[in-house]
Amino acid sequence: MTTEDIRTYDVIVIGAGPVGENVADRTTAAGLSTVVVERELVGGECSYWACEPSKALLRPVLLRADAQQIPGLDAALKAPLDTEAVLAHRDLMSSDWRDDGQVEWLRSAGIELLRGHGRLVGEREVAVETPDGGTVRLRARHAVAVCSGSRAALPALPGIEDLAPWTSREATSARRPPPRLVIAGAGVVGVEMATAWQALGSSVTLLARTDGLLPRMEPFAGELVTERLREAGAEVRFGVSVTAAERTPDGHVRVTLSDGGALTADEILFATGRAPRSEDVGLDAVGLLPGDWLATDDSLTVTAVPGDWLYAVGDVNGRALFTHQGKYQARVAGAVIAARARGDALDTGRWAPHSSTADTEAVPGVVFTDPEIATVGLTAAEAERTGRDVEVVDYELGYLAGALQYRPDYRGRARVLIDRDRQVVVGATFAGPGVAELLHSATVAVTGEVPVDRLWHAVPAFPTISEVWLRLLETRRDS
Numbered sequence: 345m346t347t348e349d350i351r352t353y354d355v356i357v358i359g360a361g362p363v364g365e366n367v368a369d370r371t372t373a374a375g376l377s378t379v380v381v382e383r384e385l386v387g388g389e390c391s392y393w394a395c396e397p398s399k400a401l402l403r404p405v406l407l408r409a410d411a412q413q414i415p416g417l418d419a420a421l422k423a424p425l426d427t428e429a430v431l432a433h434r435d436l437m438s439s440d441w442r443d444d445g446q447v448e449w450l451r452s453a454g455i456e457l458l459r460g461h462g463r464l465v466g467e468r469e470v471a472v473e474t475p476d477g478g479t480v481r482l483r484a485r486h487a488v489a490v491c492s493g494s495r496a497a498l499p500a501l502p503g504i505e506d507l508a509p510w511t512s513r514e515a516t517s518a519r520r521p522p523p524r525l526v527i528a529g530a531g532v533v534g535v536e537m538a539t540a541w542q543a544l545g546s547s548v549t550l551l552a553r554t555d556g557l558l559p560r561m562e563p564f565a566g567e568l569v570t571e572r573l574r575e576a577g578a579e580v581r582f583g584v585s586v587t588a589a590e591r592t593p594d595g596h597v598r599v600t601l602s603d604g605g606a607l608t609a610d611e612i613l614f615a616t617g618r619a620p621r622s623e624d625v626g627l628d629a630v631g632l633l634p635g636d637w638l639a640t641d642d643s644l645t646v647t648a649v650p651g652d653w654l655y656a657v658g659d660v661n662g663r664a665l666f667t668h669q670g671k672y673q674a675r676v677a678g679a680v681i682a683a684r685a686r687g688d689a690l691d692t693g694r695w696a697p698h699s700s701t702a703d704t705e706a707v708p709g710v711v712f713t714d715p716e717i718a719t720v721g722l723t724a725a726e727a728e729r730t731g732r733d734v735e736v737v738d739y740e741l742g743y744l745a746g747a748l749q750y751r752p753d754y755r756g757r758a759r760v761l762i763d764r765d766r767q768v769v770v771g772a773t774f775a776g777p778g779v780a781e782l783l784h785s786a787t788v789a790v791t792g793e794v795p796v797d798r799l800w801h802a803v804p805a806f807p808t809i810s811e812v813w814l815r816l817l818e819t820r821r822d823s
């Protein structure tokens with residue numbers, strides 16, 4: 345290798361998903377020359393096989409579910425969805441799996457793009473295997489940020505390689521609804537995709553190995569989603585998992601279940617969690633184990649590697665697997681890299697600019713099902729598990745004038761957790777139609793550590809679903 349093969353930048357970013365793009369944006373804005381290495385599409389999982397296509401599939405389903413209950417609109421909305429039109433809109437929202445727009449954005453932001461597969465090969469060094477079969481060696485003056493994301497984790501079932509099951513990628517990009525779709529896994533991907541494909545024409549069987557859906561959330565969230573899925577015609581089964589599955593000669597899927605039962609379907613989706621995309625990024629070259637989550641401290645620095653030059657940001661660090669949270673980490677990591685490059689001391693205290701404190705205190709998330717589930721901070725079970733002394737306050741959203749205006753058959757519930765010592769909200773869950781846009785009020789209350797007494801002065805407009813905040817305070821006062 346000659347010296348001409350080596351290109352030097354201030355910062356190298358591996359992976360141009362939403363997180364890598366944001367790290368690069370922040371370091372470039374700080375005046376650091378930055379190259380992003382991408383082996384597939386600029387925009388990553390979120391733009392093409394996750395957030396964007398899934399929400400494009402779900403929006404018409406949720407809107408229709410609400411509108412069907414509104415007098416004057418109900419009759420017009422009884423007909424099935426126009427599946428072809430929904431899928432065409434999904435294609436548009438996924439930019440037809442072309443990344444020209446995002447490549448142009450990188451260019452306009454002054455970020456260099458190098459297409460190819462990047463691997464760490466030493467301290468501050470990355471080798472990139474380019475599409476033409478060549479290798480480009482990159483050297484970083486300051487930092488390398490691994491933003492390689494995550495992929496679907498499949499269960500270790502015999503013969504799964506020959507089964508060609510759906511993962512989140514096929515579930516978000518399929519060209520038509522399979523007549524019968526079995527979904528294994530009752531987390532966020534499982535319930536969102538069950539909601540979408542049942543409405544788009546599939547007969548969905550959703551298998552949860554737990555005794556409810558969305559097991560990491562407040563139990564009422566999963567109960568409400570189960571009710572609606574069943575009303576929509578899906579079969580939802582608890583306490584059962586897949587023990588074997590095979591593709592039959594006629595292309596169907598034969599599924600054997602842990603309860604001794606069996607199912608035949610056209611496709612099976614494994615929505616059984618994520619694994620870090622870290623098996624082939626050269627972790628062994630820096631003394632780490634390929635395939636592991638890349639653990640970091642709150643400044644997103646990989647502390648197991650000396651020298652404060654290696655960062656892991658977004659899904660690959662396993663801290664909070666959401667686009668918005670990865671982008672938050674990217675803003676923090678960008679500030680950390682820039683500060684270290686200038687020789688400035690870091691400010692890593694709680695809620696300080698160089699600490700991703702929200703990853704542990706206030707991760708917001710919305711599940712776009714009917715009804716929507718919006719959560720931030722702790723659940724009651726997490727509070728109990730971690731020994732936090734909290735007051736739990738519940739309110740039925742269907743009692744609110746704003747909820748009944750929104751949808752006359754409104755069913756939903758809200759729960760907030762109040763830290764007894766500090767008298768601040770440390771967790772909130774809203775489950776009901778249209779609650780997604782309510783979530784940020786709770787996120788602000790949790791991150792701002794707003795005293796509960798002050799919340800009495802935050803007056804929600806009438807008649808909105810936000811009045812739940814007032815009702816929760818009144819319920820607490822009167823109990």
Ligand SMILES: Cc1cc2nc3c(=O)[nH]c(=O)nc-3n(C[C@H](O)[C@H](O)[C@H](O)COP(=O)(O)OP(=O)(O)OC[C@H]3O[C@@H](n4cnc5c(N)ncnc54)[C@H](O)[C@@H]3O)c2cc1C
Pocket residue numbers: 358359360361362363364381382383384385386387388389390393394395396398399460461462463491492493494512516533621624625657658659660664665666667668669670
């Ligand atoms: C079905 C589904 C729906 C979701 N919906 C939502 C949602 O509504 N809201 C939300 O907040 N989150 C959602 N998520 C989660 C969200 O998609 C992820 O949190 C987000 O994509 C993580 O971004 P990232 O940049 O860390 O990783 P990714 O988006 O996975 O991007 C990583 C990039 O790195 C590239 N790469 C990997 N290895 C290399 C290498 N060695 N060399 C070069 N390039 C490499 C990949 O090709 C990819 O482009 C959803 C996830 C799924 C599966």
Ligand SMILES: NC(=O)c1ccc[n+]([C@@H]2O[C@H](COP(=O)([O-])OP(=O)(O)OC[C@H]3O[C@@H](n4cnc5c(N)ncnc54)[C@H](O)[C@@H]3O)[C@@H](O)[C@H]2O)c1
Pocket residue numbers: 499528529530531532533534536552553554559585586615616617618664665666709710711712
């Ligand atoms: N709207 C959103 O923001 C959104 C949407 C989709 C995904 N996501 C993100 O993507 C991540 C991945 O979602 P996910 O649903 O794949 O993972 P998840 O971890 O949320 O759920 C996986 C589920 O599969 C179950 N499971 C695991 N192995 C199993 C097996 N062998 N058999 C049966 N069940 C099994 C688990 O008990 C769990 O309930 C989530 O953490 C979420 O943050 C976000």
